[in-house]
Amino acid sequence: MGCCCSCFGIGEDSSSSTRETELSSKQQKVNSSTLAIARHMSAPGIRIRGATVSGEGLALAGVTIEQDAAYWEWHITKPGDTPPDEDDDDDDYDEEIHAVKFGVSTKKDKAFYRALKSAADSGTDESTPMEDGTALMRPIPQLRDGDTIGIAVQHSDLPMVQFLLNGEPLHEIAINRFRGAVYPSIYLPGGNGDGQGGVSENTKGGGGGVVEGDISATVVFDENDFRELSPHSRFGPLIAARGII
Structure with missing residues (x-):
């Protein structure tokens, strides 16, 4: 009898371990699916390759x-x-027009992007940041190859979105209060307005130059891959508590 009970107990432990492994595997799949750029919530002009985006328009992560x-x-x-x-006298113009925007956005869908395109095609497109989905985003001009943009979001006390450039806080563009x-979102303005990147005709010398539209950006949610520290120890990596697959 003792032998049978022992064998039965081992079977239960093995079954429990298998279930835990299966649940862990499923959770990892959910995390990898949601902690990524969501095609169905991003603009048609956005190109997605893994965690990297390029092209033109608004792109949202799926969590x-x-x-x-x-x-x-x-x-x-x-x-x-x-x-x-x-x-270059055109620098100020290029900074304003071609600056990439970072921050957060409310949920978007295909109907939202169709409405934007319809307004643009009809010549009545006078979108405000609230209307084009970038109200909770801020432009950061003159980005360089290898730059790191950190985004820190808090809900308690005073809801706030903070921005950091290569570890240095940009206090002047912080967003206070949101509901x-x-x-997580990014807005790429595109190179020549065609969503394909390109060179600026405004660059001094007439030879053209790379503008913000040629930028690609890789979103990083894994703290092991962070290049900089968060503004405070309470800011942890984003958790896929409830994602949209």
């Missing part, structure tokens, strides 16, 4: 920010990057 304090990064790649010409479910 809401539900934890009290979360931090993630965008790693910037800018091919052919050269230092800006300080004497509702939000998703």
